[in-house]
Amino acid sequence: MNDIPTHQKDDTEKLWSLKKLVAIVYLCQVLAFAFAGLPLLAGVVINFIKRDEAQGTWLESHFNWQIKTVWITLAGLALAGLTFEIGIGLFILIPTVLLLVYRIVIGWNALNSDKPVKDRN
Numbered sequence: 001m002n003d004i005p006t007h008q009k010d011d012t013e014k015l016w017s018l019k020k021l022v023a024i025v026y027l028c029q030v031l032a033f034a035f036a037g038l039p040l041l042a043g044v045v046i047n048f049i050k051r052d053e054a055q056g057t058w059l060e061s062h063f064n065w066q067i068k069t070v071w072i073t074l075a076g077l078a079l080a081g082l083t084f085e086i087g088i089g090l091f092i093l094i095p096t097v098l099l100l101v102y103r104i105v106i107g108w109n110a111l112n113s114d115k116p117v118k119d120r121n
Contacts, residue, residue, distance in 0.1 A: 018054050019111065021046060022062045026108050029069065029100070037077070044070040061116035062107060068119070069103040072096075 028043030047067050054060045076096025083089040110117045 014053070015057060015059065018050065018057065018059045019114075021050055022059055022066070022111055023108075025066050026104055026111065029066070029104050032100075040070055040073065058114070058116040061119070062111060065103065065107050065117040065119060069100065069107070072103075073100045 025043035025046050028039035028046075032038070032040035032043075044067060047063050047070075051060075051063045051067075054063045073096060076092060076099070080089040080093035080096060083092060107117050
């Protein structure tokens, strides 16, 4: 028989549930390209609501990474929007979008490897 203690089963189920949430938030970040950024905001709401549950686990780094990704993206988009009139908005928008893609790829790869994200930025 499989005699896994109940607390270990609970911890495993909790991690599995949190990992699914993290994957959903990465998916929301990807879908932001198709739906005018709205899924990006939905994803960060999930992060803030469930962040405490991930505290002390390897998934905590993903929650923090995803929240930071949204703040960086929103700041870049706002700055790009404010500077379009003077001709430099596009030069801010392109790196912002590339950084968003980079952060999604790095995070998703770490998640699929069951590893925390190492914040290099």
